[in-house]
Amino acid sequence: MTAYIARRLIGFGVTLLVAAMVIFYLLDLLPGDPAQFILGINATPDSVARLRLQMGLDAPAYQRFVEWLGGMLRGDFGMSYTQRAPVASLIWDRLGVTLPLALAAMVISILVGLPLGILAARRRGKALDTSIMVLAQTGVAIPNFWFGMLLTLIFAVGLRWLPPGGFTPWGEDSGAALRGLILPSLALALPQASILARVMRTSLVEVAGQDFIRTARAKGLTMDEALWRHGVRNAMLPVLTILGLQFAYLIAGTIVVENVFYLPGLGRLIYTAILERDLILVRGATIILIIAVTSTMLLTDIAYAVVDPRLREGSRT
Template sequence: MLSFLVRRIGMMFFILFLVSVIVFAIVNVLPGDPALLILGDEATPEMLESLRDDMGLNDPIYIQYFDWLVAAVQGDFGTSLRDSTPVMEVVLSTLPVTLQLTVMSFAIAIIIAIPAGIISATRRGTVWDYTSTVFSISGVSLPPFWLGILLIYLFSVTLGWFPPSGYVSPFDNLGQSLMLMILPAITIGIRLSAELTRMLRSTLLEVLESDYIRTAYSKGLLERPVVFGHAMKNALIPVITISGLQLATFLGGAVITETIFGVPGLGQLVVNSIMTRDFPVVQASILFMAVAVVLINFLVDILYSVIDPRIKLSGGAK
């Protein structure tokens, strides 16, 4: 257990180091002069050169990276080129928004996918199975931007049940916050639930055909304890993998959904920062996304052993 944790933590730091190198290199080759963005078009060449010296832009690229990395490790990602606000403050202000959208979307996906996948697998060939299959194919096939616009037209414009866009913190007005976030959460949750339903159906069907399941039925056990007590533990392993990857994507920011519904999350922040050439914010945002991905993958690996004790954290199945 300890050796596994040490290896994985070391791998996490190595991956984050590679991500930081790639992000810093890509951002620095993008067109646009940060000094010109700060001072404007009316700045003289002398003023631009002086600011570049102050910002270290004239230093060799490896010196710039080392200085940036040392400051980033200490939580200092510089200041935004748009309004001189500390980058850390800008990024942290969007994280609760994206986290709320992620939790609501994931909850909707689980509520739909688990019952649909179980019913589809245990009622194979029935109308329930066909309905679940159609839902899975449709949910994966529908583009998020189209589904989001359709939900706005149906539930906001036509029925007037939910507001079309905007955001209110749940700490300010919980009811209004849920009303504003329910449509973007459904937009994301439908696609994830379709993927999870299809995956759970496939794996559960395979497990239900195993010898130990037949043995359980031959001993007189009822369907419910066999499915939930034996089959689900093994069927959930690939489902957890997909869920972890999707959850990491959500934390990275559902860019299209946040843009359509006007949700000021991390994804929309990255898009706006790229459009305005706000390089420090772009670097910090992508690094936060990378941290979310490696942490969630780490937690998924640990969760494997909790669900199935046969999977050992030391690296192999016993």
């Protein structure tokens, strides 16, 4: 187990390093001068040159990458030139919206998707199974931004139960902040719950044909009892992988939903920074998203090894 975790940690570090290089150099290759873009077309050459010097754009790319990487390791992500604030503080403030949004969407998708998948598997081939799978397929096909606008029309504009957008800081009114995340988290959770239901149903149906289920039935258990006592845990192995991928998607996929609901999260921060050509802010916020995604995948791999002893045994061979 220790060797398995060590290999995953090494892979985690290599992935982050490669991702940092790709982000830095791809953004560096974008056409146009960021300093000229920030100052505008009427800026004088001297003012552009001074800003380029302040931004460090006059140094070679490899030198700027090493300085940027070293700064991040110290917790210094640089200074945003459009918002005149440290990038780290801007990211930290926005994570207070993005992380609760992603976590709420994840909880909703689990609470909805897994029970529906188990119910469909227990009623395999019947009308309930078909109905759940049709709903799941529809949920996968519907774009989350469209579903978010539909929720806004129903619950905000029509019923006036929830706010249509915006966000109240947690320190001012935590209840209002929580209400502001309900509709966007539902919009994010719909396709993920649909995917979980389909995967759980398929995995549990496959497990139902295994020998240990037949043995449990021979001992007097009903099919429902055998699946619930012995099948669900074994069916969770592929679901764990999907859960890790989904949480990574939810963290990185908040850009669209945050813009639909005008949430001041990390996704909207990246979108605004791209429009303003604030490359240092784009780099910092993007690398934070990548760290969150890769960390989620690392924890998923470790959880998979805990559940499946074959991975631990394979790490010793």
